[in-house]
Amino acid sequence: MSENPSALIIGALSADSGDTLAAEKGEQLVSRLASHLAARASSGESRELLRESLAAIRALREDAESIRQRYIGLFNAVPDAVTLHDLKGRILDANVAACRIYGYTREELQQRGLHDLNPELPPDHLEQVLREHRTGEIFSVESVNYRGDGTRFPVEVHSALFVDRGQRRILAVARDISRRLATETELRDSEERYRELLRVMDKGVMVQDAEGHVISVNAAACRILGMTELELLGPANYLRNWRFIREDGHALPYDQLPGMIAIREGRNVDSTLIGVYHQELRRYGWLSVLSVPQFMTGESKPFQVISMFSEVTEFKRDSELFRRTQALARIGGWDWDPMQQYMYWTDTLYDIVERRRGEPVDIEDFLSHVAATDRARVRTAMTQAQSRGDAFDLECRMVTEDGNQRWARIIGNGELREGERFRTSGTLQDITVNKLHEDELRRQALTDPLTQLPNRDAILERIGSLLEGGEYKQPALL
Numbered sequence: 001m002s003e004n005p006s007a008l009i010i011g012a013l014s015a016d017s018g019d020t021l022a023a024e025k026g027e028q029l030v031s032r033l034a035s036h037l038a039a040r041a042s043s044g045e046s047r048e049l050l051r052e053s054l055a056a057i058r059a060l061r062e063d064a065e066s067i068r069q070r071y072i073g074l075f076n077a078v079p080d081a082v083t084l085h086d087l088k089g090r091i092l093d094a095n096v097a098a099c100r101i102y103g104y105t106r107e108e109l110q111q112r113g114l115h116d117l118n119p120e121l122p123p124d125h126l127e128q129v130l131r132e133h134r135t136g137e138i139f140s141v142e143s144v145n146y147r148g149d150g151t152r153f154p155v156e157v158h159s160a161l162f163v164d165r166g167q168r169r170i171l172a173v174a175r176d177i178s179r180r181l182a183t184e185t186e187l188r189d190s191e192e193r194y195r196e197l198l199r200v201m202d203k204g205v206m207v208q209d210a211e212g213h214v215i216s217v218n219a220a221a222c223r224i225l226g227m228t229e230l231e232l233l234g235p236a237n238y239l240r241n242w243r244f245i246r247e248d249g250h251a252l253p254y255d256q257l258p259g260m261i262a263i264r265e266g267r268n269v270d271s272t273l274i275g276v277y278h279q280e281l282r283r284y285g286w287l288s289v290l291s292v293p294q295f296m297t298g299e300s301k302p303f304q305v306i307s308m309f310s311e312v313t314e315f316k317r318d319s320e321l322f323r324r325t326q327a328l329a330r331i332g333g334w335d336w337d338p339m340q341q342y343m344y345w346t347d348t349l350y351d352i353v354e355r356r357r358g359e360p361v362d363i364e365d366f367l368s369h370v371a372a373t374d375r376a377r378v379r380t381a382m383t384q385a386q387s388r389g390d391a392f393d394l395e396c397r398m399v400t401e402d403g404n405q406r407w408a409r410i411i412g413n414g415e416l417r418e419g420e421r422f423r424t425s426g427t428l429q430d431i432t433v434n435k436l437h438e439d440e441l442r443r444q445a446l447t448d449p450l451t452q453l454p455n456r457d458a459i460l461e462r463i464g465s466l467l468e469g470g471e472y473k474q475p476a477l478l
Contacts, residue, residue, distance in 0.1 A: 078173065081155075085170040089114030089126050092169070101176060103148030117145050117174075126170075135161045135168065145174060153178050204287075204309045206232075208259055210302065214239065224287070224311045226278070245275035259307045262291035266302050273312070286316040323347065330430035336363055337423050338386050352408070352430045354400040371397035371405075378410065385414035385424045395431065407435040 075082060081098035083091050094102075094109040102109065102117065115121055121143075122128075133139050138160045145155045155174040162169055198205055204221030208214055214232045222229055232239075244252035254260065258269035269291040277284040289309040293302035323346075325331075332349025343361050350357045353369045363382070370378045374396035381392040391413040398406040412426030 080176075081174040083109070083117075083172050083174070085114055085172060087126060087130065087168055087170070089170075098174075101147070101174075102145075108148075114172075118143055119146065120144060129159070129170070130161075130168075133159075133161055135163060137161065142177070154181055202310070204311075206259070206307045206309070207304055208263065208307070209304050210263055212239075212254075212260060212263070215304070221309075224285075224309065225276075241278060243277045245277070247273045247275075249275075258289045258291040259305045262293045262307075263302050263305045266293050266295075266300070268292050273316070285311055285313040288312045332428045333425070334366070334428060335423060335425040336366075336382070336386070338363075349428055352400075352406070352428065353398065354402045354404065369398050369400065371399055373397065381410075382412060382424060385412050387414070389414040389416040406430055406432045408432075 075093075076096045078095055079097055081101045082095040083098050084093040085091055090113045091109050091111075094104075094106055098109065099106055104112070114126070115123075129139075138158060140156065140158045142154065142156050144152050146152055154177050156177045157175075158173045160171050162171065198218035201218070202220055204224045205216075205218045206214060206221050207216035213235075217229055217232050222232065225232070240254060244254070244257060246252050252274055255264075257274070258272045261267075262269045269289075271288050271290050273286060273288055275284070275286050287309045289307055291305055291307040294304045294306060295302050330348070330352060332352050333346040334349055335344040337343075341362055343363060343366055345361060347357050350359070355361075367375055367379055377394065378396055381390075381394060384390045385392055391411075393409070393411045395407065395409050398408045400406060407430075409429045409431045410426065411429075412424055414424045415422045
């Protein structure tokens with residue numbers, strides 16, 4: 001029985017390579033067409049046409065097989081659960097991830113439907129989807145799906161309607177968002193803790209964008225600056241109404257504030273002391289400010305800066321008063337850390353010994369200004385204070401860097417921690433004037449006011465010192 005070549009060609013083309021049975025049928029039709037072409041004697045033109053048709057069919061089938069394998073690879077490479085549904089919700093196909101996530105085999109999933117995966121969906125859910133969405137449109141929803149063991153897990157489902165061989169299908173990609181929701185919850189909790197921390201901390205915190213505009217402040221910042229949050233966050237940028245000064249008293253431009261330097265240069269600005277004065281509020285004070293720039297991932301320029309500051313007006317005032325008191329009383333402070341082998345001197349102490357302020361010094365520098373006749377006594381007192389925690393109070397002669405002679409009173413006290421030497425600190429007071437007054441009073445006490453010659457007390461004191469010194473060892477007749 002002869003076969004019609006046209007029917008064979010149409011049958012081979014219409015075979016769906018995506019279906020295994022259809023693919024086998026198509027392959028059989030191609031084989032029969034090839035046999036028919038070899039057995040039948042046709043005109044040269046017809047024979048050539050059939051040969052070209054056969055070659056085209058084979059090429060199309062190879063392309064179809066390539067597409068099928070590509071589809072299978074892509075389908076199973078997706079880490080999310082991908083399911084294919086008909087308009088009644090029945091599962092037509094599922095990828096490997098869907099089988100793993102839902103806990104079913106592919107065949108078991110093909111026996112189930114959409115409501116098996118999510119029983120909480122309303123009965124008319126698919127009808128609503130078909131009414132609200134067009135073919136080719138992608139839509140998303142968050143829901144809760146069920147695994148084969150009955151456990152629930154949150155999902156984000158992306159779906160699309162498409163036409164397959166004249167039939168409308170629904171492709172659903174379900175992503176398990178358990179970890180994302182847990183992360184979001186953790187972030188919310190962390191943000192809440194962060195806000196609570198900012199609310200209760202006594203340091204002011206201010207966040208500024210790259211242009212210097214204030215975008216966030218905490219309650220302490222408002223209290224320290226004496227302004228409301230609305231004023232600080234407003235477009236007027238009230239910070240520019242403040243006058244700023246450096247620690248040395250010179251004016252500090254707005255663009256030289258720690259926050260502006262941090263945002264401009266992209267580096268941390270360590271604790272900086274600045275004075276602030278608001279002309280309208282007539283409010284002044286001193287702030288210690290630390291600024292840290294913030295960067296987006298992969299960016300080299302900061303997008304904002306966080307500044308933390310505390311009010312140190314009283315501390316600054318007390319420090320200045322203490323410094324002036326030290327200068328007036330000619331009392332300098334010192335601190336000796338034997339572990340680090342260095343000493344800290346206050347400015348007044350540098351001034352007393354006539355050395356440059358801030359110059360690095362150690363214990364030997366300190367002792368070098370003690371007169372040679374008193375140096376051993378001072379060294380012993382400081383060493384015992386360091387090793388045993390003793391206190392000492394002594395007077396000695398000093399020699400300044402410029403060679404001037406002075407008298408000083410040195411008071412010190414050692415500090416031990418857990419029996420170990422820790423540090424020794426104290427004061428050094430310039431008592432030269434007091435000593436001169438004492439010498440003058442002594443001279444007046446031992447001198448006759450009329451003749452300015454030594455009086456009886458002076459002569460007796462001299463005789464006593466000679467006898468104590470043993471200068472005259474043999475008896476003598478006066």
